[in-house]
Amino acid sequence: MPQPAGISIGYLAERTGLAVSAIRYYEAQGLVEPWRNAGGQRRFHRADIRRLSFIMIAQQFGFSLPEIRGFLKSLPGSRTPTRDDWARISENFRSHLDQRIETLVKLRDNLDGCIGCGCLSLPNCKLYNPEDRAAQKGQGPRYLMGDRPEAENDP
Structure with missing residues (x-):
């Protein structure tokens, strides 16, 4: 054709x-x-x-x-x-x-706090990311990527 x-x-x-x-x-x-x-x-x-x-x-x-x-x-x-x-x-x-x-909404809403990046540079990281638990979930800003912070008594 x-x-x-x-x-x-x-x-x-x-x-x-x-x-x-x-x-x-x-x-x-x-x-x-x-x-x-x-x-x-x-x-x-x-x-x-x-x-x-x-x-x-x-x-x-x-x-x-x-x-x-x-x-x-x-x-x-x-x-x-x-x-x-x-x-x-x-x-x-x-x-x-x-x-x-x-x-983008998550990013906007978390700009003033920890996004679980694992940097531990903010004083409130002890509250949001104790012992850098976010790093155990993988690389990057884990909480922004959809992971949820675990409760203090979770394994």
């Missing part, structure tokens, strides 16, 4: 506001899949305008390119995504955002 005419990388750059080099980078990362016409020029699907716009929005929310690639896997590469396609991806996207929001 022959490929449709498609759109040029220059037109795609103009429509999305991305530099041509950025579009080539996203291509190299497997986020868009152009084809070559008989003259060897890249051609993109019109749906790639929306796909690249989604990538830019997801990056603004702090998602990494591997995470974005995971979101996009469920979208069709050769046709324009339907409303149902976008609803499916947005449900997954929303759950990831909800988790990030929860983490």
Whole structure:
């Protein structure tokens, strides 16, 4: 089956506001899949305008390119995504955002106290993190990451 005419990388750059080099980078990362016409020029699907716009929005929310690639896997590469396609991806996207929001709220609410990082530099660490129990749960700010402090008489 022959490929449709498609759109040029220059037109795609103009429509999305991305530099041509950025579009080539996203291509190299497997986020868009152009084809070559008989003259060897890249051609993109019109749906790639929306796909690249989604990538830019997801990056603004702090998602990494591997995470974005995971979101996009469920979208069709050769046709324009339907409303149902976008609803499916947005449900997954929303759950990831909800988790990030929860983490940010925890961070905001614990900025003035111990976050269980194990540094033991605050006088109240003896109350929040006696004997550096947070370090036994692993690396990083354990309480911010979802671990709960144990009661004083817990093992």
